[in-house]
Amino acid sequence: MMIRPHSAYGVSAAALAALLVLAGCSSGSDDKKSADPAASVGSASGGGSGPAAAEQAGADGRLAIPAGADDETKKQYMVTNAVAECMKKAGFAYVPFVLTPTSANRDDNDRDYASARKIREKYGFGAFAPDVYPNDPQAPGSKTAVAEDPNTAAFQALPQDRKDAWNAAMMGSTDPAKMKQAMADGGGCLGAAQTKVYGDKGKSKADAEAASEAARRNRLNLNGDPELSRLAQGFASCLRGKGYPVETTAVTEIRNAERFVWMGKAAQLNQNRPQPADVDQPARPQSGPTLDPATARTMLTQEIQAALADLDCGRDFRAAYYPKLDKAPGAEGAG
Template sequence: MPTNALRSSLITALAAGMLPLLAACAGSGGSGVKTGAADSASTAGSGSKTTTTADGATQLTIPDGTDDETKKRYIYENALAACMKKQGFTYTPHAAEQSGTAFADGDGKDYAAAKTYRQKYGFGYYSRAVYPDDSNVVGRKLQAAAAAADNDETGLTAAQKKAYATALSGPAAAKVNGVEKLGGCELNAQTAAYGPALSAAEQKKQNEAKAEKNRQAGQALNGDAALVQLAQSYAGCLRDQGITVSTTQPTGLPDMVRFQVGSQIGEHGISGLSKEAALPKLAKEIDLALKDLECGKAFRAAYFPKFDANPYYSDAG
C-alpha cells in the first residue's frame, strides 16, 4: 500500500477506534524483483525477514503459507522499494497482514485462542491505551509501519521531498475523469503485483463479477437453516446478557458486538487517553467480549467452516 494511503487510513482508523482491514491491494508467488544478498537478520515494516537487492533496496521475505492475496501485497511493497531505490530514494516495505487476520486472535474462530486474547485485550480497542507497547494489541504493527514510512523522508530538504513524492506517485494532480491517476513507482509496483491496469469496461465487469460472487456467498450463509437456528440462540443469549442485538443474520452476528463497542468509542477514539482512564473502559470491553464469545461458541464452531467455503465481506468489513 502506498505510504500516503497507509498513513491516512491508519490515522483515520486509530482515531475512530477501529482497525481497517487493509485489503485495498490484492497475486501470485514470486516478487518479480531480483535480489542479490542472501537472507539477512535485518527487518522492515512490522519485523519481517528481509533480503537486499544488488543496488541496496530492502526486500521482504514472503512467509511460507502466505495466501495469494497477501503475496500480492508483499510483491507490491517489494517492487515499490526496488523502484524507489532506482530513483535514488529509500522506501521501507511493510509486511502485509494475512488476509482476514486483522482480528484473528480474537475473532472466535479458534475458541481457546480467542478466549485467551479477549481475557486481556477485549476486542483490542482500549487495550491500545492500557498496553501501549504490546505488539499483540490490534493496530500496533500498522502504527510501526506508518512510523517507518515517515522515517524514509527524514532529513530530506523540501525540494528532495517533492522529488520523492513525484518518484513515488508520479506528477501531482494527474487525473483521469476526476480520479487521481496512478503513476511513478506506485504504478510500477501495481503492475508488478496485479498486472496491467484494466480498461474501464474490464474493471466494471470484474467488479460486477466480484459483487455477484459475494452476494451468492452471503445468500448461502444467511440461508443456511442450521446457521439461522444457531444465530437465533446466539442472539437470544446476548439479549439475556443485556446486550443489544441489531441483527440476527449469520453474516452479521460474529462481529456485531465488536462493531458496537467500536462505534461507541467516539470520533476521537482513544487518542490521548491515559492508561488510568482506559482501564475501567477496558474492563467493560473485556466483559462484553467474553460474553459475546461464550454466547456465540456453538454458532462460530459451525459458521467459520462454512464461511471459509463461502467467504463473504459486508460493507463493514
C-alpha cells in the same frame, strides 16, 4: 509509507491515507540538514521485535513471499517489491514493507475458543485496550502493535525539494489532491506496481465487479442457511439474556455485532476528547492522547465482560459458521 493492498488495483484506505497525509505534511520547512534516504534508510529496515515487526529485505532488496501465503498476500509482497525496484531506479532507497498483524489484531482471532478467550480476558474486543496498554505489542491498535513503516523517517528527513521528488516518483504527482487519481491511473512507482501486479484498470474493474457479485451471492446464501440462521438466533438470544441488546441476527453480521458496539463506544469517546494544539492528525493512537486512565480501565473492564459473553454465546455458531464462511469469499464484506 506503508503499502498494503486489500483489493484489486487498490491500496488499503489506511495505507493510502497515510501516504497522502505524509505527502501533504511535506510542504513544511525545508530542512537542508537532511540527507537523501539512500544514505539513511538502510538502517531502518527490519528491526522491531514481536509478531508485528517489519520484515528484513534480502540481499537483493526484496522481501521473500512467505511459504503458504494466499493469493492476496502474495500480491502485497509483489507490489512492495516492485515499488522498491522502481524507487531505486528513481534514485531513492525504498525499504519494501508489508504489515504482519499480531494474533490479537487478526479479524478471525475468535476461531479458536481457548486462544480467543485468553486474548479477550485481557484486551476485550480491542476497543479500549490501546488506551490501557498503549505500549503492549499484543494489544490491538496499540502504538507498538503495528510495525512502523521504515520509510517514513527517511522521507521526513529529506529537504523539501527531495520530498517533492519522492512524491513525484512514488505517487506520480507532488500535489496531494491529485496523488490518489495519479496512482489509480498507473502513475508513479505505486501506480505502476499496482498495474503490474493487478493488471490494467479495465481488467481490474471487471474483476472487482465479478468478485463483488460473487460476494453478494455468498452473503445471501449464508444468510439463508437454515442451520446458521438457527444458531445466529440462539447467539443473539443468549447475548440479550445477558443484558446485551443485539440489534441483528443476520448470519454474516452477528459474529461482529457486539464488537462493533464497543468499537463505536471507543470511537465516540476518543472523538470527544480534547486534542493538543500541536496534533495535526487526530488518528489514534499514533497522534492523539489516550483517554484518561480511570475512564479507559473502567470501559475496558466492561468491554471484557461483553467480549467474553459474546465468545461464549457464539461458540456453537462460530463452530458451524467458519467452515462455511471459508467457502464463501467476501460474504461478510458484501453490501
